[in-house]
Amino acid sequence: MRRTVAVRQVAAVNRFGVTGLAVAVLVLALVATACTGGAPSGQGGAGGEPKGVIRIGAAGPYTGDLSKIGLDSLNAIRMAVEEANQAGGVDGYRIEVEVGDDAGDAAQATLVAQKFAADPTIVGVIGPMNSNCVNAALPIYEKAGLVIISQSATNPALTEQGYRVMFRVCPRDDAQGPAAARFIVEELKARKVYMIDDKGTYGQGLADQVEIALKELGATVTRGQIAPTDRDFSAILTRVRQEAPDLVYLALPNPAQAAALLIQARSMKIQTKFMGGDGLKEKDQLIAGSQGAAEGFYVTAIGRDVREVPEAAGFVKAFEAKHGAMSIFSGQSYEATNILIAALRKAGVKDGKVDRAAVRDAVAATSGYRGILGFPVSFDSKGDVLGGSIYVLQVKGPDFVEVKAYPIGGK
Amino acid sequence: MSFFAQxxxxxxxxISLGSVYGLIAIGYSMVYGTLGMLNFAHGEVFMVGAFGGWLAMGLLLPFLSGPTLLLPVTVAASLTAAVVGVATERFAYRPLRRAPRLAPLIAALGVSMFLQNAVMLATGGRAKTYLTSAIVSPDAGVMLGGTFISFLRLMVVAVAALLMLVLDYLVRHTYTGKAMRAVAEDPEAAAWTGVSVNRVVAAAFLLGSLLAGVGGVMVGLLYSQVDFYMGFSAGMKAFTACVLGGIGNLPGAMVGGVVLxxxxxxxxxxxxxxxxxxxxxxxLILTLVLRPQGILGRARGQRA
Incomplete structure (x- = not known):
């Protein structure tokens, strides 16, 4: 059946001969140019017809078990870019977002990095979001001189290796660790802590930092691990019940997983305090998703919730009107994108091109940037963010309530 | 010492986790019995069923609560899974019935990815919460020594056991069940005696998917959460349970599930x-190397 069709097509080509083919190619070419030529004018930027296009990469977990957090970040990145385009883009050039999905997986993150590095029109990257992905992709970005601003990779080691292209707008775990430990020991008076992590770079890194700080303060720590895809926690919770700790610390990046764990802990009659890191500070999945089991749960947060920052009110309103309740890293994604765009404007477009090295230097020179995070953003020589505090919050009813603040660096 | 206390x-x-593995494993086993093919999309059928149950629960919650809610939710989940399972067989596998063995296997992987991504897009990648407490309070149960036996876990085991008995009756005593066993023995000879092989295969997918749907609700209630990703690992576990019990053997699938x-x-x-x-x-590897026929073995139990 299929063969006869093919034969007929060949016959048709023969009948029209070479002229037929040439006409077909011409028509195709016309359609193609019409498509590419038509698209930008449809966007309707304030500066009229854009002179051209420059692109930034967005690397993050847009599929897989972290896709909710990833997609909420991508939406924030796109929002920042749309707003910048409405304000004339960069020197009249329109900014486009190139999406690179790493699914939170280090191997995929390197593929995304190679793709971005090889594309000369990409002049800066927001992400990757997961520490393990940054860790794997960083050498590739460094070699290409392509600046990356991560909105959420908190592993301390990332900026300790001398790479020049790495920046982040989130404080490091070693700022979060001591704050969490001080709160556990000084405020909650807990002496015996059980820690659960998911073997990931983020979870294990955070757990290590908290453990070191806890031991310095004289608490005893028992560690347990689960896998990122686990949803049955009966085994580890049976161990927790056996140990009877004063507090269980969840070093997990996925609030949905933590919510399931909290519900199952309640159903096994485990009545102890629970605490977690910044990754779990997510209303929709942790509080609503846990059917009340998260009541009283403590989290440390790197920086203040953008919903509570007056400067961010406009962003929050616009984002939530379009995409619904936002996740923890949406605000930081928006801020990181705006910092990158500001740097692009400073570096400027020359002969239709943007110099990657100039963009990197402009990002590094960011000083006292007043965006929506509620503190002036600068970077130190390693690329770590300066300013801000670590906050401890507690779930009360449908919301997180601030209970304590520790300034970063104020050990 | 503390290890033994747990x-x-x-x-x-x-046992409760294993009976859910068993419910899913039966679908694998049935399809393998009748078609000789591994339906790797079965885990996704289970996942879609779990979401069907979640939807029904959301719709019914204003009207019903307590254990009476369990039946309509389970039925809705089963039907959703059954529609997807039977459609998969009809449109993805039946056209490949005479193709080389690799083709349906690859089709199964394709269906699995399709279903996973379809559900991801439909749910925005978010985990959905099963309101377990609306059916049976998760912390209700009996404390025996240091061991907590929740009513929820008892219910899961009871449901699985009941379905297993019903299924056993169906396979042993009804026409469809006998036809299924005949096709498992020898599809060609069965066709000659007047058995419609297409209908038997469809029935195997139907029954397997119905059970997977029930399994979806049980997992949703136990873990209090469902997401588009849950089918993959559940499917792999069910496959392991299947091999462990003796693939193609229905009681074997249940036994394999509980042992696993x-x-x-x-x-x-x-x-x-x-x-x-x-x-x-x-x-799984040890079973394949040391006792490929599984715990119950294919020769002694019936394939179907």
């Missing part, structure tokens, strides 16, 4: 829970 609790955990659940739960009492999957898949 053993009774881990046995309770293992028990070994996993007891195993992680002694080593870190991250090794749960290592235990499961080592068991």
């Amino acid at each position: 053993v009774p609790q881990q046995i309770v955990n293992g 659940g028990l070994l996993e739960s007891l195993g992680v009492a002694f080593v870190s829970p991250v090794y749960r999957d290592v235990i499961a898949f080592s068991l």
Whole structure:
């Protein structure tokens, strides 16, 4: 059946001969140019017809078990870019977002990095979001001189290796660790802590930092691990019940997983305090998703919730009107994108091109940037963010309530 | 010492988890019995069923609560899974019935990815919460010594056992069941005696998917959460249970499920829970090497 069709097509080509083919190619070419030529004018930027296009990469977990957090970040990145385009883009050039999905997986993150590095029109990257992905992709970005601003990779080691292209707008775990430990020991008076992590770079890194700080303060720590895809926690919770700790610390990046764990802990009659890191500070999945089991749960947060920052009110309103309740890293994604765009404007477009090295230097020179995070953003020589505090919050009813603040660096 | 103190609790955990593995494994086994093919999309059918149950629960919650809610939710989940399962067979596998063995296997992987991504897009990648407490309070149960036996886990085991008995009756005593066993024996000879092979295969997918849907609700209630990703690992565990019990053997699938659940739960009492999957898949490899016919063996039990 299929063969006869093919034969007929060949016959048709023969009948029209070479002229037929040439006409077909011409028509195709016309359609193609019409498509590419038509698209930008449809966007309707304030500066009229854009002179051209420059692109930034967005690397993050847009599929897989972290896709909710990833997609909420991508939406924030796109929002920042749309707003910048409405304000004339960069020197009249329109900014486009190139999406690179790493699914939170280090191997995929390197593929995304190679793709971005090889594309000369990409002049800066927001992400990757997961520490393990940054860790794997960083050498590739460094070699290409392509600046990356991560909105959420908190592993301390990332900026300790001398790479020049790495920046982040989130404080490091070693700022979060001591704050969490001080709160556990000084405020909650807990002496015996059980820690659960998911073997990931983020979870294990955070757990290590908290453990070191806890031991310095004289608490005893028992560690347990689960896998990122686990949803049955009966085994580890049976161990927790056996140990009877004063507090269980969840070093997990996925609030949905933590919510399931909290519900199952309640159903096994485990009545102890629970605490977690910044990754779990997510209303929709942790509080609503846990059917009340998260009541009283403590989290440390790197920086203040953008919903509570007056400067961010406009962003929050616009984002939530379009995409619904936002996740923890949406605000930081928006801020990181705006910092990158500001740097692009400073570096400027020359002969239709943007110099990657100039963009990197402009990002590094960011000083006292007043965006929506509620503190002036600068970077130190390693690329770590300066300013801000670590906050401890507690779930009360449908919301997180601030209970304590520790300034970063104020050990 | 503390390790041994957890053993009774881990046995309770293992049996309830294992009976869910068994429910899903039956679908694998049935399809393998009748078609000789591994339906790797079965885990996704289970996942879609779980979401069907979640939807029904959301719709019915204003009107019903308590154990009466369980029946309509389970029925809705089963029907959703059945529609997807039967449609998969009709449109993805039947056209490949005479193709080389690799083709339906690849089709199964394709269906699996399709379903996973379809559900991801439909749910925005978010985990959905099962309001377990609306059916049975998760912390209700009896405390025996240091072991907590929740009514929820008892209910899961009871439902699985009941369905197993019904299924056993169907396969032994109804026309469809006998036809299924005939096709499993020899499809060609069965066709000659007047059995419609297409209908028998469709029936195998239907029954398997119905059970997977029930399994979806049970997992949703136990874990209090469903997401588009849950089908993959559940499918792999069910496959392991299937091989362990003797693939193609229905009581074997159930036995394999419970044994797997028990070994996993007891195993992680002694080593870190991250090794749960290592235990499961080592068991799979060991079974394949040492006793490929599984615990109950194919020769003694009936294939269907």
